Amino acid sequence: MSRSADPVADLTTNTVFDADAAELWTTTVQFARQELAESAMRARDRSGEFWREGWRRCAAYGVQRLPVPADHGGLALSMLHTVVVLDALGYACDDAGLIFSINAHLWGSVVPLWLHGTPEQRRRYLGPLMAGELIGGHAMTEPSSGSDAFSLRTRARPQGQGFVLDGAKTFSTNAPIADIVVVFARIEGTEGPEGISAFIVERGTPGLTTGTPLDKMGLRTSPLGELALDGCVVGPEAVLGPVGGGAAVFxxxxxxxxxxxxxxxxxxxxxxxxxxxxxxxxxxxxxxxxxxxxxxxxxxxxxxxxxxxxxxxxxxxxxxxxxxxxxxxxxxxxxxxxxxxxxxxxxxxxxxxxxxxxxxxxxxxxxxxxxxxxxxxxxxxxxxxxxxxxxxxx
Ligand SMILES: Cc1cc2nc3c(=O)[nH]c(=O)nc-3n(C[C@H](O)[C@H](O)[C@H](O)COP(=O)(O)OP(=O)(O)OC[C@H]3O[C@@H](n4cnc5c(N)ncnc54)[C@H](O)[C@@H]3O)c2cc1C
Structure with missing residues (x-):
């Protein structure tokens, strides 16, 4: 096999990919070059502006539904082919914040709903999340618990069939723009990982407040922020996975x-x-x-x-x-x-x-x-x- 005269062009040869993966990589690079190149990137980096049109274009290409099985409306890509697409986006899309926000959406909301959601939760959220109509976030980290995630202080107090959530979350990617956030909280009176549950909390739920985006060093086009839960009442339909199954969801x-x-x-x-x-x-x-x-x-x-x-x-x-x-x-x-x-x-x-x-x-x-x-x-x-x-x- 001959090598091209241009060593820079040679660098784009992905020798670790099989033929299918190489084609997927190349096609995605072409998509990103055509659809995700825009001159305002530098200005948006300065102002910290999220690119919603880029989000929609990625959804139209299928990025927000890559690994979800076809019977749930996804593209059913293997994880291997999913990472090939993401690799190509990282290569050809200048807006690393946009790709980071899509990652947070995929692994923080889309995948948990696919793996742990009830048929009703999937019907209500998964389709719109994959279509790019809804934006998802994920809130585990708190001001006093980062690496020691399961020592979280947010509490879920049983009330009737549902729960009342109280606590504070921070560093939640997409929180300032998210339509739903998967919030982790401890069921009142429990200890250890078994007491943690995941809840799907919709924007606009009384008692949920999202702060303004936190100003940060990089990934500036990916909004990240705090959440306050103050007497936030959610019904039983908001519990993602079994009650006490939050650690498995996480x-x-x-x-x-x-x-x-x-x-x-x-x-x-x-x-x-x-x-x-x-x-x-x-x-x-x-x-x-x-x-x-x-x-x-x-x-x-x-x-x-x-x-x-x-x-x-x-x-x-x-x-x-x-x-x-x-x-x-x-x-x-x-x-x-x-x-x-x-x-x-x-x-x-x-x-x-x-x-x-x-x-x-x-x-x-x-x-x-x-x-x-x-x-x-x-x-x-x-x-x-x-x-x-x-x-x-x-
Ligand atoms: C860009 C960005 C996006 C994020 N998005 C999200 C999100 O969407 N949702 C969410 O819930 N969180 C998110 N986070 C939060 C992230 O998960 C936490 O910042 C991370 O887990 C570390 O927690 P911390 O910042 O509280 O640091 P700490 O846990 O306080 O750690 C401080 C330092 O101590 C070290 N340390 C702590 N414990 C140990 C130990 N046992 N052994 C050795 N060293 C230790 C750490 O490695 C670190 O160097 C995001 C963070 C960033 C920067």
């Missing part, structure tokens, strides 16, 4: 989320690598292109290894989960490795671009700002190491 979400949420980072890493190669070939210092300096070409080589390794690790985790049961270990390995690799690669990309990389015009600094949260959300790197150690019998 854990099944996390299995999908930890594997899939890093897939767009792989595409983003590849895009940044390609920019680095182009820059290293054209930027000249001391009479030659900077790519001729060994310390620069070594950075590019390390980036290439990081992209290929990350893609293989995500793909492997998805394949293990597709062939289930299990995959917890692979999901945490994937989350830990890819997020750390993405931060490292973007840090080096900025260095390679010198002062220009630090300027907003080059959009290298935005790439770094957008990936930095990945070692924190969906369980920090420290917690992934803890989980991996525990699953290895320590």
């Amino acid at each position: 854990n099944s979400s996390m299995l999908w989320e930890r594997t899939c949420i890093v897939a767009p980072l792989v595409g983003a890493m590849q895009r940044t690598l390609e920019r680095c190669v182009s820059y290293a070939r054209t930027r000249r210092q001391f009479g030659k292109s900077i790519g001729r300096f060994e310390s620069i070409s070594a950075k590019v080589a390390d980036m290439k290894v990081a992209v290929d390794t990350s893609r293989s690790i995500v793909r492997r985790a998805a394949q293990v989960i597709d062939s289930g049961p299990g995959g917890l270990l692979e999901a945490s390995v994937s989350k830990l490795y890819v997020s750390e690799a993405a931060v490292g690669l973007h840090r080096e990309a900025l260095q390679l671009h010198g002062g220009y990389g630090y300027m907003t015009d080059y959009e290298i600094e935005r790439g770094l700002r957008d990936v930095l949260a990945s070692t924190i959300y969906s369980g920090t790197s420290e917690m992934q190491r803890h989980i991996i150690g525990r699953l290895m019998g320590l």
Whole structure:
């Protein structure tokens, strides 16, 4: 097999994909280039504006329904093919916040409703969530409980057939714009994970208030905020999964989320690598292109290894989960490795671009700002190491 004369073009060859996956990747890149490229991205990054039209275009392409079985109206993609689509979106869509919001919607609402919803809950919410008509969020984290998620303080007091929810949530992706949020709360009087339940709470429910979006460093086009639950009354139809089954709902979400949420980072890493190669070939210092300096070409080589390794690790985790049961270990390995690799690669990309990389015009600094949260959300790197150690019998 011959290699093209242009090493940058060669970088887009996904050697770890089979023919089906490679075609899916290419088709999705074409979709993103045609439908998701827009000039206002830099302004929206500054103002922190969510791109609703981009959300609708992704829904029309099927992104919000990727893994859901066909009998529930989904595209029935395997997890492997789901991560291929997300990888391609990370590569070709400039708006990392939009793709992050879609991820939060998929793993925080769509997948829990598909896996744990009653037929009535699926009828009411799943179709509109997949069609892009409703936006979903997920609220576990509280001001006093992050990594120690199950120590949450939000309470669900039984009242008649339903519950009264009281508490405060924070860092909930999509909360400022969400039509429904899956809220986790402890049933009053219980202890341990068995006492936690998940509730579908609709925007506008009396007692539910969503704050203004929190201002953050990266992923600025993905709104994130606080929720206050103050005597928020929900009926029995709001309980997602069995009463006391919230930990299972959360854990099944996390299995999908930890594997899939890093897939767009792989595409983003590849895009940044390609920019680095182009820059290293054209930027000249001391009479030659900077790519001729060994310390620069070594950075590019390390980036290439990081992209290929990350893609293989995500793909492997998805394949293990597709062939289930299990995959917890692979999901945490994937989350830990890819997020750390993405931060490292973007840090080096900025260095390679010198002062220009630090300027907003080059959009290298935005790439770094957008990936930095990945070692924190969906369980920090420290917690992934803890989980991996525990699953290895320590
Ligand atoms: C962009 C973004 C989006 C998010 N979206 C959502 C969302 O949609 N829904 C939601 O519920 N939450 C969301 N979160 C919250 C996220 O899940 C938490 O921030 C994360 O779990 C860490 O919790 P914390 O911020 O309270 O940090 P803490 O748990 O207070 O941790 C602080 C530091 O201590 C370390 N640490 C804590 N415990 C241990 C331990 N046992 N061993 C070693 N180190 C430890 C952590 O690794 C970290 O370095 C989001 C966060 C971000 C940044």
